[in-house]
Amino acid sequence: MNTAGALVTAATPRVPLLDAASAPLTARRYFSDGDPGPIVAALASVPELLEVTLPFLSTVLSASALDARTKEIVIVRTSAVQECRYCIDAHSVVALDTGLTVAEVRTLSERSPASLPDEREAALLAWIDAVAGATGPVQDSVAARLGASYRDYEIVELTLLIGATMMLNRFCTALSLPTSTEVTMRLTEEGLV
Amino acid sequence: MTAIAEAVRAGELPGRVWMYSNYHCNLACSYCLTESAPKVSKRELTSEAMIGVAHDAADLGFTALGVTGGEPFLLPDMAHRLAELGSILPTVGLTNGTLFTGRRLDAAEELAGTDVALQISLDSADPDVNDAARGPENFAKVVAAIPALVERGVTVRIATTGQDPDAVAAARLCALHRDLGVPDEDHVVRPIINRGRAAEAGMGVDVTESDLPAELTVTADGAFWSPFGPTVVAGQLDTDLLLTRTTVPLRVPAQTLLGLLQGRPAGADSTLNIR
Numbered sequence: 388m389n390t391a392g393a394l395v396t397a398a399t400p401r402v403p404l405l406d407a408a409s410a411p412l413t414a415r416r417y418f419s420d421g422d423p424g425p426i427v428a429a430l431a432s433v434p435e436l437l438e439v440t441l442p443f444l445s446t447v448l449s450a451s452a453l454d455a456r457t458k459e460i461v462i463v464r465t466s467a468v469q470e471c472r473y474c475i476d477a478h479s480v481v482a483l484d485t486g487l488t489v490a491e492v493r494t495l496s497e498r499s500p501a502s503l504p505d506e507r508e509a510a511l512l513a514w515i516d517a518v519a520g521a522t523g524p525v526q527d528s529v530a531a532r533l534g535a536s537y538r539d540y541e542i543v544e545l546t547l548l549i550g551a552t553m554m555l556n557r558f559c560t561a562l563s564l565p566t567s568t569e570v571t572m573r574l575t576e577e578g579l580v
Numbered sequence: 581m582t583a584i585a586e587a588v589r590a591g592e593l594p595g596r597v598w599m600y601s602n603y604h605c606n607l608a609c610s611y612c613l614t615e616s617a618p619k620v621s622k623r624e625l626t627s628e629a630m631i632g633v634a635h636d637a638a639d640l641g642f643t644a645l646g647v648t649g650g651e652p653f654l655l656p657d658m659a660h661r662l663a664e665l666g667s668i669l670p671t672v673g674l675t676n677g678t679l680f681t682g683r684r685l686d687a688a689e690e691l692a693g694t695d696v697a698l699q700i701s702l703d704s705a706d707p708d709v710n711d712a713a714r715g716p717e718n719f720a721k722v723v724a725a726i727p728a729l730v731e732r733g734v735t736v737r738i739a740t741t742g743q744d745p746d747a748v749a750a751a752r753l754c755a756l757h758r759d760l761g762v763p764d765e766d767h768v769v770r771p772i773i774n775r776g777r778a779a780e781a782g783m784g785v786d787v788t789e790s791d792l793p794a795e796l797t798v799t800a801d802g803a804f805w806s807p808f809g810p811t812v813v814a815g816q817l818d819t820d821l822l823l824t825r826t827t828v829p830l831r832v833p834a835q836t837l838l839g840l841l842q843g844r845p846a847g848a849d850s851t852l853n854i855r
């Protein structure tokens with residue numbers, strides 16, 4: 388069974404989730420194509436924060452110099468370490484769409500230490516666990532193992548991606564943001580719930 | 581000169597900044613935009629906050645202030661606050677006019693000779709019609725307060741709100757306000773807006789932001805496009821016309837408002853005469 392699936396599922400959001408009718412003036416464009424999801428709907432209550440947070444998140448989380456598979460490994464694994472139900476669910480779907488297998492997603496979303504056969508990805512998982520799963524300095528050996536597989540600028544981006552994901556993890560978990568029905572249905576179809 | 585000052589001077593941005601001093605009220609009018617009543621959440625701005633907004637507004641190049649609520653004069657120092665605001669920029673204070681007896685009337689004398697006008701609501705020359713929307717004894721209290729304030733040298737305007745503004749502006753009401761010492765140019769007539777309690781009762785005209793003057797409005801919950809923005813329905817503050825939660829410094833919401841105005845298509849102004 389997926390350990391993450393045993394986490395307490397958030398029932399009711401702790402803050403209002405705005406809709407198209409209640410979206411503030413500068414937030415309306417995010418609602419023009421339908422429901423933008425609960426992160427935007429929650430952030431819309433403070434439109435000046437939405438205005439800067441969304442472009443930041445979109446830049447850090449979407450296509451970049453890092454390949455999409457690597458980015459989804461980071462996001463799903465960080466979310467699992469942080470025990471964020473919302474982010475694990477949402478990004479399990481994105482990870483599957485990116486080409487990760489159901490077995491890989493299941494491994495990454497477990498709270499217990501995860502492993503992938505490729506050394507590059509195994510080094511990355513160790514880095515994620517050290518950054519997102521602990522406080523204080525990260526061991527030199529973990530950094531050296533990562534450095535053997537990634538260039539410096541990639542390490543910068545990977546680490547910022549972990550940090551941004553952690554911010555989202557705590558935001559979504561603390562505010563009890565709900566997983567959408569579509570995501571739950573897809574995860575059920577894939578046997579991930 | 582700031583971009584705000586240039587926009588105000590060019591007529592792109594209205595010069596008045598409004599403040600909601602509080603949301604509670606001794607009345608509970610049927611069309612109230614803010615669902616105000618005696619026991620609602622007060623959502624007060626402190627005197628220091630209001631003076632701060634006024635100084636910021638003046639520094640940015642705004643040219644006038646407005647204070648509304650709720651009933652501002654439920655705050656005991658309101659006359660003094662208004663006098664202070666009026667020393668910074670010309671100020672209009674909206675009030676239901678029902679509290680000007682005894683000490684409050686005496687306190688209002690501080691407004692004589694200042695750059696402050698009180699705008700008092702009076703909806704009809706017919707006491708029954710007026711009181712149907714605004715509550716028992718409202719007419720009698722208002723027609724007693726207006727001349728008492730005028731006698732003390734306070735500038736008074738009258739605001740009439742009605743389903744059919746042309747009908748309520750009928751000759752009898754104009755004759756009455758002249759009798760009370762308020763000239764025609766100080767009588768404002770406006771429609772009921774379909775927001776707040778009026779929306780729940782199915783009253784008033786539907787509006788969007790293009791129908792409402794883009795007057796920057798500061799409340800305890802953030803800054804809004806127009807004093808008709810921070811309305812309340814079923815106890816919840818409407819957010820559709822929210823600009824920013826940040827109100828200090830005032831340039832943050834002011835720049836957001838200006839950005840929205842400058843991005844607006846030409847000819848988007850309303851003809852609804854909502855003031």
Ligand code: SF4
Nearest residue numbers: 605607609612650676
């Ligand atoms: S309309 Fe004005 S006077 Fe009437 S309840 Fe609302 S705030 Fe009070």
